[in-house]
Amino acid sequence: MSRFVDRVTIHVAAGDGGNGCASVHREKFKPLGGPDGGNGGKGGDVTLVVDPGVHTLLDFHHRPHARATRGTQGRGSMRNGAAGQDLVLSVPDGTVVLNPDGEVVADLVGPGTTFVAARGGRGGLGNAALSSKARRAPGFALLGEPGDQGDLVLELKSVADVGLIGFPSAGKSSLISVLSAAKPKIADYPFTTLAPNLGVVSAGETVFTVADVPGLIPGASGGRGLGLDFLRHIERCAVLVHVVDCATFEPGRDPVSDIEALENELADYTPALTEEHGAPNLAQRPRIVVLNKMDVPDAQEMAELIRPDLAERGWRVFEVSTASHEGLRELSFALADEVERYRAELPAPEPTRVVVRPAGLDDSGFTVEPDPEVEDGFLVRGERPERWVRQTSFDNDEAVGYLADRLARLGVEEELAKQGAQPGNPVTIGGVTFDWEPTTPAGVAIVQGARGADTRLDVSERVTKDERRAAMKARRSGAGLDVPGTERAFEGSSEDDVEEDDVEEDDFEEDDAGEIMPGETGEDEESGR
Ligand SMILES: Nc1nc2c(ncn2[C@@H]2O[C@H](COP(=O)(O)OP(=O)(O)OP(=O)(O)O)[C@@H](O)[C@H]2O)c(=O)[nH]1
Numbered sequence: 001m002s003r004f005v006d007r008v009t010i011h012v013a014a015g016d017g018g019n020g021c022a023s024v025h026r027e028k029f030k031p032l033g034g035p036d037g038g039n040g041g042k043g044g045d046v047t048l049v050v051d052p053g054v055h056t057l058l059d060f061h062h063r064p065h066a067r068a069t070r071g072t073q074g075r076g077s078m079r080n081g082a083a084g085q086d087l088v089l090s091v092p093d094g095t096v097v098l099n100p101d102g103e104v105v106a107d108l109v110g111p112g113t114t115f116v117a118a119r120g121g122r123g124g125l126g127n128a129a130l131s132s133k134a135r136r137a138p139g140f141a142l143l144g145e146p147g148d149q150g151d152l153v154l155e156l157k158s159v160a161d162v163g164l165i166g167f168p169s170a171g172k173s174s175l176i177s178v179l180s181a182a183k184p185k186i187a188d189y190p191f192t193t194l195a196p197n198l199g200v201v202s203a204g205e206t207v208f209t210v211a212d213v214p215g216l217i218p219g220a221s222g223g224r225g226l227g228l229d230f231l232r233h234i235e236r237c238a239v240l241v242h243v244v245d246c247a248t249f250e251p252g253r254d255p256v257s258d259i260e261a262l263e264n265e266l267a268d269y270t271p272a273l274t275e276e277h278g279a280p281n282l283a284q285r286p287r288i289v290v291l292n293k294m295d296v297p298d299a300q301e302m303a304e305l306i307r308p309d310l311a312e313r314g315w316r317v318f319e320v321s322t323a324s325h326e327g328l329r330e331l332s333f334a335l336a337d338e339v340e341r342y343r344a345e346l347p348a349p350e351p352t353r354v355v356v357r358p359a360g361l362d363d364s365g366f367t368v369e370p371d372p373e374v375e376d377g378f379l380v381r382g383e384r385p386e387r388w389v390r391q392t393s394f395d396n397d398e399a400v401g402y403l404a405d406r407l408a409r410l411g412v413e414e415e416l417a418k419q420g421a422q423p424g425n426p427v428t429i430g431g432v433t434f435d436w437e438p439t440t441p442a443g444v445a446i447v448q449g450a451r452g453a454d455t456r457l458d459v460s461e462r463v464t465k466d467e468r469r470a471a472m473k474a475r476r477s478g479a480g481l482d483v484p485g486t487e488r489a490f491e492g493s494s495e496d497d498v499e500e501d502d503v504e505e506d507d508f509e510e511d512d513a514g515e516i517m518p519g520e521t522g523e524d525e526e527s528g529r
């Protein structure tokens with residue numbers, strides 16, 4: 001028997017980024033040919049895509065682990081690592097993605113709708129990309145970043161305009177079978193329908209879909225019968241249709257009390273989709289009552305009896321028989337009307353779109369605060385500092401120095417000093433704790449000094465304006481090669497751009513002292529790396 005699965009928990013793991021490579025170019029008679037380590041490749045993403053050919057989440061039930069491949073490492077001779085392969089998972093139309101806390105992360109409606117469930121880690125830069133005028137031959141490279149991973153819950157909420165609800169054996173499946181081409185199982189025992197059936201109905205110009213859900217009984221919200229699980233399939237419906245059986249008599253039950261019992265169950269159900277997902281409160285969705293089995297004489301009598309009661313509640317009532325087909329035409333046109341009205345108020349989502357995950361918090365900032373768990377400790381939080389720590393191989397002093405420079409440039413050191421951090425205090429960034437060793441001269445001096453007074457700048461290898469002028473003069477007179485520094489200045493300027501993610505203002509300030517040379521604006525080559 002094929003199974004219908006409409007709720008699964010999956011574990012997604014994107015690929016890690018490949019590490020950058022630290023390598024030095026070697027050639028005969030040219031022992032130090034400069035850094036030539038390539039960048040690591042990006043890890044593969046795990047992506048969900050709505051595929052109209054997929055109708056259940058069954059595959060995920062069998063294979064709940066989804067892992068994309070990692071990027072490969074960079075290598076010498078400027079060879080970059082290959083990117084990992086994205087893993088694309090097909091999901092049915094109407095799949096809702098929730099985090100383990102039950103919050104909706106994405107609502108995937110419309111074939112082709114795409115959601116990146118886990119992003120692959122960035123590859124680390126190789127030492128070639130890390131070289132700059134100030135750091136001609138870096139003896140280190142950056143590590144690739146780990147890919148995202150975590151648990152996600154997938155829930156299928158059918159994309160139907162009309163939802164049929166009712167007690168078992170009321171005739172819901174029979175109704176969808178006569179309104180549409182759907183051929184569900186129909187039988188005279190309760191809970192014949194175990195999974196929602198979808199049917200397409202056309203009435204006049206309007207084409208709409210109907211979902212027939214398994215029967216509900218009082219107490220369903222507490223798990224009786226098949227429970228309320230199937231109500232997730234009516235969350236998107238424009239109209240809810242109560243299908244009631246007017247021909248069967250059971251003591252203590254009548255169509256009006258049946259409807260009321262189900263309304264109580266509906267009120268106890270908390271939909272995952274809310275107004276912000278384009279799904280207004282279930283209580284406000286219009287209702288239509290269908291009195292079924294009108295071909296049975298007793299049913300007509302019952303209908304007479306309850307009609308005033310129903311009218312009083314303001315519900316539109318239709319008397320039909322799925323056996324004799326009476327009343328079906330009026331019903332389908334009335335449903336079409338309601339669907340049209342709902343669509344006019346709530347434009348359907350674009351059929352194909354990419355759902356982007358809500359952007360993280362502002363990634364440019366950081367915070368420093370005393371660490372509540374470590375005595376004299378400080379906690380640094382922020383997208384960039386944390387990423388930089390992940391990219392650092394702590395067994396390489398040069399790499400650690402580079403990290404310190406990046407943190408100092410962002411202003412982390414300054415902030416630590418301001419908050420009273422002393423050399424040797426434990427500082428934690430992204431789960432890694434180290435003793436604070438200010439890299440700025442005299443530790444705190446930079447805090448008081450004017451910006452740009454960092455003495456490290458004095459030892460910069462940057463060519464001065466005068467040197468440059470002399471070089472130009474010399475070149476014009478045909479003796480350019482003899483002037484020291486010239487070559488370096490011009491070839492170095494393009495490499496300088498690769499200084500990814502460092503704070504640019506410093507570069508500008510440096511440049512302000514002289515003139516800004518072409519290509520020296522310090523812009524990120526790959527911003528956000
Ligand atoms: N006489 C008569 N019998 C009907 C009519 N509609 C449905 N039935 C019968 O009612 C029984 C139940 O019909 P289903 O369509 O399976 O009912 P359901 O609401 O889908 O039931 P569950 O799937 O168990 O919730 C079947 O034996 C049908 O033949 C009708 O208009 N007239």
Ligand SMILES: [Mg+2]
Nearest residue numbers: 172173192193
């Ligand atoms: Mg049924």
